[in-house]
Amino acid sequence: MIVHSENIAGILNQVTAVFTRRQVNIESLNVSASSIPGIHRYTITAIADHETIMKIVDQIEKKVDVLQCQYFTDDEIFMQEVALYKVVTSVLTENPEMSKIIRRYGAKLIEVNSTFSVIEKTGPTNDIIALNKELSKLGGLLQYVSSGRVAITRARIEHVNEYLEKMETRYGNN
Amino acid sequence: MNTDKTISGAEAMLQALLAEGVDTVFAYPGGSIIKVFDALYGHRTDLRQILVRHEQGATHAAQGYARVSGRTGVAIVTSGPGATNTVTGISDAMLDSTPIVVIAGQVSTDALGTDAFQEIDLVGVTQPITKWSYQIRSAEDIAWAVARAFYIAGSGRPGPVVLDFTKTAQMQQIEFKPAKIDYIRSYIPVPDPIEDQINAAVNLIDSSRKPLVLVGHGVELGHAEKELTEFIEKADIPAARTLLGLSALPSDHRLNMGMLGMHGNLAPNVKTNECDVLIAVGMRFDDRVTGTLSTYARQAKIIHLDIDKSEFGKNVKPDVTVLGDCRQTLRLLTERMSKSSHREWIESFKPLDKEEYDKVIDIAVNPKDGPLKMGEVVTEVSRQSPPDSVLVTDVGLNQMSASRYFKYRVPRSIVTSGGLGTMGFCMPAAIGATFGAPERMVLAFFGDGGFQMNIQELGTIMENGAAVKMILLNNNYLGNVRMWQQMMFDNRLSCTHMMNPDYCKIAAAYDIPYALVTDRAQLKDAVRQMISVKGPFILEAAVLEEENIMPMIKPGNSVDKMIFSI
Numbered sequence A: 001m002i003v004h005s006e007n008i009a010g011i012l013n014q015v016t017a018v019f020t021r022r023q024v025n026i027e028s029l030n031v032s033a034s035s036i037p038g039i040h041r042y043t044i045t046a047i048a049d050h051e052t053i054m055k056i057v058d059q060i061e062k063k064v065d066v067l068q069c070q071y072f073t074d075d076e077i078f079m080q081e082v083a084l085y086k087v088v089t090s091v092l093t094e095n096p097e098m099s100k101i102i103r104r105y106g107a108k109l110i111e112v113n114s115t116f117s118v119i120e121k122t123g124p125t126n127d128i129i130a131l132n133k134e135l136s137k138l139g140g141l142l143q144y145v146s147s148g149r150v151a152i153t154r155a156r157i158e159h160v161n162e163y164l165e166k167m168e169t170r171y172g173n174n
Numbered sequence B: 001m002n003t004d005k006t007i008s009g010a011e012a013m014l015q016a017l018l019a020e021g022v023d024t025v026f027a028y029p030g031g032s033i034i035k036v037f038d039a040l041y042g043h044r045t046d047l048r049q050i051l052v053r054h055e056q057g058a059t060h061a062a063q064g065y066a067r068v069s070g071r072t073g074v075a076i077v078t079s080g081p082g083a084t085n086t087v088t089g090i091s092d093a094m095l096d097s098t099p100i101v102v103i104a105g106q107v108s109t110d111a112l113g114t115d116a117f118q119e120i121d122l123v124g125v126t127q128p129i130t131k132w133s134y135q136i137r138s139a140e141d142i143a144w145a146v147a148r149a150f151y152i153a154g155s156g157r158p159g160p161v162v163l164d165f166t167k168t169a170q171m172q173q174i175e176f177k178p179a180k181i182d183y184i185r186s187y188i189p190v191p192d193p194i195e196d197q198i199n200a201a202v203n204l205i206d207s208s209r210k211p212l213v214l215v216g217h218g219v220e221l222g223h224a225e226k227e228l229t230e231f232i233e234k235a236d237i238p239a240a241r242t243l244l245g246l247s248a249l250p251s252d253h254r255l256n257m258g259m260l261g262m263h264g265n266l267a268p269n270v271k272t273n274e275c276d277v278l279i280a281v282g283m284r285f286d287d288r289v290t291g292t293l294s295t296y297a298r299q300a301k302i303i304h305l306d307i308d309k310s311e312f313g314k315n316v317k318p319d320v321t322v323l324g325d326c327r328q329t330l331r332l333l334t335e336r337m338s339k340s341s342h343r344e345w346i347e348s349f350k351p352l353d354k355e356e357y358d359k360v361i362d363i364a365v366n367p368k369d370g371p372l373k374m375g376e377v378v379t380e381v382s383r384q385s386p387p388d389s390v391l392v393t394d395v396g397l398n399q400m401s402a403s404r405y406f407k408y409r410v411p412r413s414i415v416t417s418g419g420l421g422t423m424g425f426c427m428p429a430a431i432g433a434t435f436g437a438p439e440r441m442v443l444a445f446f447g448d449g450g451f452q453m454n455i456q457e458l459g460t461i462m463e464n465g466a467a468v469k470m471i472l473l474n475n476n477y478l479g480n481v482r483m484w485q486q487m488m489f490d491n492r493l494s495c496t497h498m499m500n501p502d503y504c505k506i507a508a509a510y511d512i513p514y515a516l517v518t519d520r521a522q523l524k525d526a527v528r529q530m531i532s533v534k535g536p537f538i539l540e541a542a543v544l545e546e547e548n549i550m551p552m553i554k555p556g557n558s559v560d561k562m563i564f565s566i
């Protein structure tokens, strides 16, 4: 689900509260600036049936400061996730398996020092989870964090821009 | 000497309210709003200030004011406990789409987040129960925030707005110019009608043989009473109203088939499950209206007209949705659909009406002997009162009896707590109604429970001479709960019998004229006295203690399975 809102304090709360009331868990949530200055973009991943999601979408969009809320299935978007893995450096240097895994997953080392090293991996959620599993099997995994999904729509029109243009032309002199 | 043109934020707030056309505020002072009250002192002539006796009262009064006048009601309270006392009224306004603006004091900005004296996170508390909730931290924000508050509260589907007004912003000196807002880019209060939807609805209506219209609060909120009447008359469609939609169509209109829902009328509930096209206008398929959803109007094609897209399919899945202001959409439907006649279908409601009359109404309204009944009191009051009187009710059996037996003759004649079912709503809401519609008589029906739940507002009535005609239907029980205990818990009457005070003495203490009716023979005269007396009045009716309100759709049952006795 992609939500665009004004940059006003408290919107995140309002958005997540709709999920809570509807008893749907948020799998991941990312908040960032959007391509339009002053407008925030929320990328939310959740698992629910179509009907429930539509009710959530309408209730989020009803919030006064929300510009637009739309939901997409996986095939309608490009999505990626970034994960960082902190491992004990000695395991990395002593077990050749670890370097192999890192290469196999197209991950990269962004820090290596005498105590720990940091691996970065960008990719689909499944790969990120799989890499986490493999690294933990080898031992020496100290921390793991993932960004949650970020997504870009495959559509040829930009819905928010279109919405804003429509509002501008209609109420332009305000 | 102060020669500059600046004013305090507190004064700016009042000027902003005046610029919005506010003429009355319901208020209760305290430490963190004291600066605003100081400014109010200077506006005693151009802004009516009603000191309530409890902040819950301020919010319900603002609701009562708004419901009868169509204008946004205003409450001003202090921070902390003053603010939390408004939560019930705000929730009530949210569920019943009532435009109010609550202005609450808040600690100064440097004390925010420190658990300062009487600091609570009001925006956090009220975000889920408002259309908009905003903290004013700087006086520069006032013009914008107030204009936005009134625009949001009153436009589209109306609702409550909270302004959390920090002391810092109240104290700052600024040059002030009120703002006007009628556009927010992220907010479309009145969506344009959609051509395809209108046409799809017209097709369904034209092809229907047994159509039924459900009239909700949205018709009054959209000032579409006339459009509704034209619509149902042209297509000759019987119409039933929800509790909040009762006065959107006069009781005696030929096509008015009565009230929907748990304690509504038999015919419209049964016919809901017989009609072929159900046309819901500005209503939200509340569970008190639908009964069990799985058996609700399954045979019918459903057309849902609403201004709020999120209502579509929330409870009942429509076949055709018609988004927009029902004043516009009804007009378009009427224009495009063909004239038709459904005589036989309309006639088919009659036997059910007769069945209900014989089985419950006659007994409730025309008892020959035994103790007084709620229905006959309501009927007598309705009969004697001016045709444009406003009915205000509390919650419980008294509410169901009053709403069933009162005759509605003009729009905006019922003020009741439908969505939240707030006991204690009636007295302050009725006070608000006397200010929102000073030329109309305000008739307030209570149970003995609800009368005591905001009984402190008798002080407000006394002080302002607010002409609330209070009819206390005293059954010495929390009757509605007692009825459920009888029905579903083997008559184990847990905490529902209630010892009552001497209401005559209470009335005397507040210097309000009072009459007690214990006997049927006294009723007419007592009602006449109540109506002829200027100003407030308390009429206590000692009604049958164990009376139940029938018919009823029991919880978990289907709309067409109404029972007539327990």
Ligand SMILES: Cc1ncc(C[n+]2csc(CCOP(=O)(O)OP(=O)(O)O)c2C)c(N)n1
Residues within 6 Å of the ligand: B394, B395, B396, B397, B398, B399, B421, B422, B423, B424, B446, B447, B448, B449, B450, B451, B473, B475, B477, B478, B479, B480, B481
């Ligand atoms: C604030 C609040 N508390 C509790 C209830 C639950 N409740 C609904 S009706 C009712 C009984 C009302 O008794 P009374 O005011 O005497 O009216 P009656 O039903 O006897 O006419 C109660 C306790 C409620 N609706 N609101």
Ligand SMILES: [Mg+2]
Residues within 6 Å of the ligand: B447, B448, B449, B473, B474, B475, B476, B477, B478, B479
């Ligand atoms: Mg009672």
